[in-house]
Amino acid sequence: MSYKKTGRFDKRKADELRPIEMEVGVLPNCTGSARVKAGKTTAIAGVYGPKEVRPKHLQLNDKLLIRCYYDLISFSVTDRARPGPSRRSRELGLVIKNALEKSIFVEDYPKSMLEVFVEITEADAGSRCAAITAASLAVADAGIQMRDFVPAVAAGKIDDLICLDLTKEEEDVHDGGGATDIPVAYIPSIDEVTLLQLDGKISSKELIEAIKLGIKGCKKIHEMMGKTFKENYKIKAVKE
Amino acid sequence: MMEIKVKDKSIVTPGELIAANVEFSGADEEYRIKMNNGIYKKGSNVYASVVGIFKENGLKVIQLSGSYIPRQGDYIIGKVIDMSFSNWFVDIRGPYEAGLRISEASTKYLDTDKYDMSHYFDFGEYIFAKITDITDSKKISLSCKESGLGKLEGGIITRIDPSKFPRLLGINDSMIDMIEKLSNTKIEAGHNGLVWIKGPAEGVKKAKEAVKLINKESHLTGLTEKVEKLLQGGKK
Numbered sequence: 001m002s003y004k005k006t007g008r009f010d011k012r013k014a015d016e017l018r019p020i021e022m023e024v025g026v027l028p029n030c031t032g033s034a035r036v037k038a039g040k041t042t043a044i045a046g047v048y049g050p051k052e053v054r055p056k057h058l059q060l061n062d063k064l065l066i067r068c069y070y071d072l073i074s075f076s077v078t079d080r081a082r083p084g085p086s087r088r089s090r091e092l093g094l095v096i097k098n099a100l101e102k103s104i105f106v107e108d109y110p111k112s113m114l115e116v117f118v119e120i121t122e123a124d125a126g127s128r129c130a131a132i133t134a135a136s137l138a139v140a141d142a143g144i145q146m147r148d149f150v151p152a153v154a155a156g157k158i159d160d161l162i163c164l165d166l167t168k169e170e171e172d173v174h175d176g177g178g179a180t181d182i183p184v185a186y187i188p189s190i191d192e193v194t195l196l197q198l199d200g201k202i203s204s205k206e207l208i209e210a211i212k213l214g215i216k217g218c219k220k221i222h223e224m225m226g227k228t229f230k231e232n233y234k235i236k237a238v239k240e
Numbered sequence: 241m242m243e244i245k246v247k248d249k250s251i252v253t254p255g256e257l258i259a260a261n262v263e264f265s266g267a268d269e270e271y272r273i274k275m276n277n278g279i280y281k282k283g284s285n286v287y288a289s290v291v292g293i294f295k296e297n298g299l300k301v302i303q304l305s306g307s308y309i310p311r312q313g314d315y316i317i318g319k320v321i322d323m324s325f326s327n328w329f330v331d332i333r334g335p336y337e338a339g340l341r342i343s344e345a346s347t348k349y350l351d352t353d354k355y356d357m358s359h360y361f362d363f364g365e366y367i368f369a370k371i372t373d374i375t376d377s378k379k380i381s382l383s384c385k386e387s388g389l390g391k392l393e394g395g396i397i398t399r400i401d402p403s404k405f406p407r408l409l410g411i412n413d414s415m416i417d418m419i420e421k422l423s424n425t426k427i428e429a430g431h432n433g434l435v436w437i438k439g440p441a442e443g444v445k446k447a448k449e450a451v452k453l454i455n456k457e458s459h460l461t462g463l464t465e466k467v468e469k470l471l472q473g474g475k476k
Contacts, residue, residue: 031307050307050335061377103254105280105289109309111378112335140254143306143403145289147280148255189255189287226253229291233251233304233459 002176003161009170014163017153017217022133022228024141032142034228036134039167040124045134047142050112064109068097068116070131076123092128099132099152099185099195105145114144125168125181126154132185132195137225151221152185152195155214157202162210164217177201184214188222248296251304252288259286259299278303293459304459308334308402308432310380314371317392317430318382319364323357330367330382333402333432338380340369345384366392366436368428392428395438398448402433404458408451415454415464422471423447446471 008014018039027033030046037043053059070092074083096118104114116138118131132152140146156166159176166181173179180200186193193215202210243260246252261284278290278301288294292301310316310332318330318338328340342350342357350360361367368389369382384390400408408429409416420427423446425439437447450467457463 025305032305050309052335052337109335140291141305143290143303145278145280146254147287147289149253187255189257189282222255226256229253230251 003159003173008158008161008163010167012163012165014161015213015216017165017220018167020221020224022137022224024137024228024232030138030142032138032140032144034134034137034141036130036137037122038126038130038133038165040122041120041127041130042122043118043120043127043130043134045116045118045131045138047114047116047135047138047144049114049142050109050144051115053111053113058113059111062110063106064104065113066097066101066104066106066116067113068093068100068118068135070096070118070120070128072120072123072127076120092131095128095195095197096132096135099150100135100139102190102192102194103136103146103148103150103187104139105147108145114139114142123168125166125171126183128195128197129153129183129185133221133225137228140225140229148187148189149222149225150185150187150194151218151225152183153214153217153221154181154183155210155217156181157200157206157210162206162213164213180210182207182210182214184211184218186215186218188219244296246294248294250294251292252294252301253291254287254289256288257285258288258294258301260284262286277301303403305401306403308332310334310336310338310371310374310432312371312374314431315368315389316371316382316432317366317368317397317428317434317436318432319366320361321363323361323363326352326357328357328361328367330369332380332430333434336378336380338369338371338382340367340382340384344372344382346390347385361391366397366434368392368430368436388428392436392438395426395436396444396448398435398437398451400429400433400435400451400455401458402431404455405429405431405433407458407463408435408454410464415467418464418468419447419450419471422468423450 021037023035026035027046032047035044070089072081074081120127129152136150157180180202185195280289288301290303292303316332318332321331322329326342330338332338372383373381423443425443425447428436
């Protein structure tokens with residue numbers, strides 16, 4: 001079976017994203033917050049800070065300390081996820097932090113800390129990408145000085161078809177070459193990839209093609225992120 | 241020749257190109273023009289670094305949200321959270337704690353032999369002070385050696401987003417003066433977003449509502465009229 005001929009399960013084109021919803025300022029107690037829904041994946045991010053560093057020994061004297069927490073809520077997947085921190089959530093916390101750090105002017109906030117909490121309330125593949133996008137929107141909502149937003153999206157390969165934004169169904173394909181998942185986070189204004197992971201098998205030529213497709217998807221998401229803020233303030237203005 | 245890419249008073253987001261072909265003296269590859277301006281430079285282009293309203297005059301972005309970042313010369317309202325032999329430690333709702341030395345606490349001589357430190361400023365009390373100095377290691381020094389500064393007795397404390405503080409003050413303090421006059425209260429507002437209101441209960445309630453309204457609608461025009469209407473509405 002060739003997916004190049006039959007197309008994808010949800011009839012999307014190879015370079016088509018899932019429908020994305022974005023919203024900022026969803027949590028009133030946070031300094032900044034955002035919600036991102038891509039297809040059936042939802043991430044809610046909350047940012048607190050900059051604030052005093054606790055515990056004190058983690059304090060960095062020349063730059064901002066960013067701590068990220070990723071959490072998959074137990075009802076977000078079909079098999080109940082075990083609640084609480086896990087090896088996976090620690091890894092993703094680090095991955096989100098590394099993706100965001102490059103975009104923030106960390107040297108502006110020495111000796112302080114920024115805490116980013118991301119909760120995944122619905123997971124249908126690509127949760128780390130939705131998490132990074134939501135976290136980046138939340139950081140911008142918190143008024144932190146930053147170079148740019150960090151959009152993220154997964155590129156990948158289903159059997160022989162290189163495509164964008166895989167769903168769980170597509171990720172679980174085993175026939176032919178199987179499925180490959182390549183999450184990409186890309187900062188447009190400094191032209192840098194800050195997240196690149198690979199799960200599966202892919203040839204080097206196809207990998208480059210997939211990364212290019214991922215960057216293209218990131219640019220589309222980046223546009224939406226800017227629009228989200230503009231509309232957020234416009235809607236507030238219209239309501240009066 | 242500098243080319244401005246966005247409209248004056250439009251909302252910009254981080255990474256948005258504001259101006260191209262900008263010439264600056266002492267240009268680095270990525271040169272932060274001024275921390276407070278909400279912009280950064282890369283090559284010969286200028287980008288926004290925060291979500292805010294772009295002001296063509298002065299080439300800056302006025303932030304719409306965010307927490308408080310202390311700056312020298314700010315007037316702040318802080319809460320006393322700790323004290324040592326000759327220092328008070330004050331929570332100013334920022335990323336760093338501030339210190340108030342006893343020699344800076346009042347224009348008068350404070351005698352610690354006669355009274356305890358808590359006689360002057362006790363735990364949990366709010367003070368109105370000025371930030372006199374911030375060192376490179378982010379040690380913040382406060383001073384109350386100016387008229388109007390010192391302990392805030394009585395009254396209530398309410399909050400506003402620090403980024404909306406200029407709107408609460410208005411041009412030449414016009415907005416805050418108007419609220420004080422119409423609600424018959426006394427108001428002190430700190431750059432860190434705490435607002436202290438004192439006066440008759442009715443007036444305090446109204447002033448609090450006015451502050452809330454400013455917090456909600458700071459980025460809209462015609463705010464002064466709205467606040468005036470709100471404050472006068474109760475009188476009729």
